[in-house]
Amino acid sequence: MSNDDLKKRRVIGPDGIEFEVNPMEDYFCTERPHPESPANRILEKFFNWARSESVWILGYGTGCGAIEMRPLMTPRFDAYRFGIQWRPTPRQANLLMVSGYLSVKTLKRVIRSYEQMQNPKFVMALGSCTINGGMYWDSYNTINRLDHYLPVDVYVAGCMPRPESILAGLEELKKRIRAGKGEGANAYIENLDWYKANQKKIIKDWDMPDYNW
Amino acid sequence: MTFHWMQLVYALVSLFIVLNVGLIIQGIVRKIGARLGRRHGIRWYQLYLDLFKNYAMRSAVSHGIMFYLGPVFRLSGGIGLFLFMPVIYGSVWFQNFSGSGDLILLTYFIFFGTLGMALGAGESGHPYSAIGITRGLSQTTAAEIPLILAIIAIAVQYQTLSVTDIVAAQQGGILNWTLFTNPLATIAALLGFLGSMMRSPFDVVMAPQEIPVGPPTEFHSNFLAVLQTNRAIFPMAKTILYVNLFFGGATNWPVLIIKVFLLYMWPVFIGVAFPRFRVDQSIRWFLRIPTLIGILAILFI
Incomplete structure (x- = not known):
């Protein structure tokens, strides 16, 4: 298109x-999205516990990181025992796992996928490519810091991070959710103009609405 | 049969129990499957967490009225099936509204949810939903045929369409069960049972590897939570119906839960042993041997 x-x-x-x-x-x-306020304090605590123990992943398998997800979901590391499951559609997922460098072309797709997820949603970024560009830091075609384009909850460092460190990252994410800090979705909507300005700086052929419902 | 307000309370209690039994049995079955695959697998209470999580999602995008009603129809199919049959034979508490509906109504409820989903999934506008529900409807229709033939057979055998009367006729010893008095009907119904339990070889409708999750692709948050609630209730309701019709019913909860668990394991065993059918293969399969056995069951009563 x-x-x-x-x-x-x-x-x-x-x-x-x-x-x-x-x-x-x-x-x-x-339509422009609006932030969704949390439920009352006691109920939210219970909900956050349920959210932290039932993390449904939308795997965005870019770069070399996707290869580390297979051992994570198969018997060797078996993330299912921690309440982590993979879903094939962004509508049903809570956690967007961006598993490596993002080129200008894939950034657009990752934004669309993220915006189609429902509030509350979390982002986990794997590998040094998403932190500072890693070995592609001076590439003409990749972004360097994912934080400028999507609200990242947890970074997992490494090139590539092994499944053990991804599991550690997921544990960290669970702690954040339980502490009520997993409000990335609302932060994204509150600072939508800043995020959109950053995204449009990179994506020249912007052929979608400002927010992909 | 007269209606008492207390019946409503009894029905809600039994609905609550069966929801929990459904969630726990499915959790345990997934756990067993994982252990066979040498994994730890999900925790047995994981389905509860998923349910709470989905009910606690803050936002949901609706595509219109039918999209909204699809999961509602699906859930009412499951609850309706459950409410119009006796759960525990001879118990005042767990009779539900079994006097108000008969087998014909129950077979309608088995199909009702899928039809509702077809309308809902169609309105979501997602091609995978439409493909998934087309496959689902064709396969369910084919799987219903042996079941309906078996139901006709036992209706002729017992000269009644009331589930309570059918259970009553099977009391007094294991040899009075339909399993032994009418084995052909039982076999036909059990083969038809495989088709509606969403397990391999008949799970291409929901197959995550082939079309992402099929009909519920676009359903999320509360919509998905309602569907998950139904996925706990409906298989249990259907299994209880089979226990009532073919395995002598149950006079108390432990017996019911044991029978339901064992019967639930039947599609599970088949599922782990056989690879997935395509829809055209499964329709042909249902229309051959199971249908033939069903017709024989009617002929040899």
């Missing part, structure tokens, strides 16, 4: 009737 396809225009339908198409209005929801 190019940017021209998203422009408002008049088209002639198969039955010969001319009508107006405005893809941004017709196909997308252009």
Whole structure:
């Protein structure tokens, strides 16, 4: 899809009737998101415990990090015993696991996936590529610091981090959620303008609404 | 049968018990599967946590009224199936509303949820949902045929459509069970049972590796939580129906839970032993031997 396809225009339908198409209005929801306030204190504590013990991962397998997720979900390291499961759709997942460098092209997809997840949601970034660019820090085509584009909850350092360190990172994430610090989704919406400005600096062919519902 | 308000309380109590039994049995079965695969696997109470987590999600995106009603229909299919049959034979508490509906109503409820989901998943606009639900409907329809034939067979055998009467006729010893008085109907029904339990070889509908989770692709947060609640209730309700029809019912909870667990393990065993069918293969499979056995069951009553 190019940017021209998203422009408002008049088209002639198969039955010969001319009508107006405005893809941004017709196909997308252009509404701005709003932060969701937590439940009352006691209930939220219980919910946070449930959230921390039932983490559903949307694996964004970019770079070399995806290869470390397989031992994590199979018998050797078996993350399922800690309440960590993989879901195939962003709608049902809570944790976006970005597993390596992000090129300009993949950044767009990762943003779309993240925005389709439901509040509360968390981001875990693996490897030095997401922290400071790692070995690709001076590449013409990759971003250096994921924190500028998405609210990252936990970084796991390494090149690549082994499954043990990812498990340690997940434990750290659980502690954060239980402490009520897993409010990345609301932080993202509150600072949406700043995040969007950063994202648009990188993504030149912006052919989607500002927030992908 | 007259209606008393206390029946409502009894029904809610039995619904609550069966929800918990469903969650725990499924957790334990997944645990057993994991241990067989030499993993630790999920904790046995993990399904509770997933349920709480999904009910506690703060936001949800709806695609319209039918999208909203899809999970509701699905859940009412499961609850309806459960509420219109006796859970514990001879118990005042756990009779539910079994006097108000018969086998025909129950077979309708088995199908009702899938139809509701079809409308809901269709409105989500996601192609995987539509593919998933098309596969689901075709396969469920094929799997219903042996079951319906078996139900006709036992209705003719006992000369009644009331589940309570069928259970009553099976009391007084293991040899009075339909399993022994009408083995052909039992076999046909058990083969049809495989098709609706969402386990291999008939789980291509929900297959995570082939089309991401099928019909519930777009369902999330509370919608998914309602579906999960139904996934705890519906298989249990269906298993209890089978226990009532073919395995002599139960006169107390321990017997019921043992029978339900053993019967639940039947599709599990088949599932771990056989690879997945495509939908066209599974439809052909259901329409051959199980259907033939079902027809024989009617002929040889």
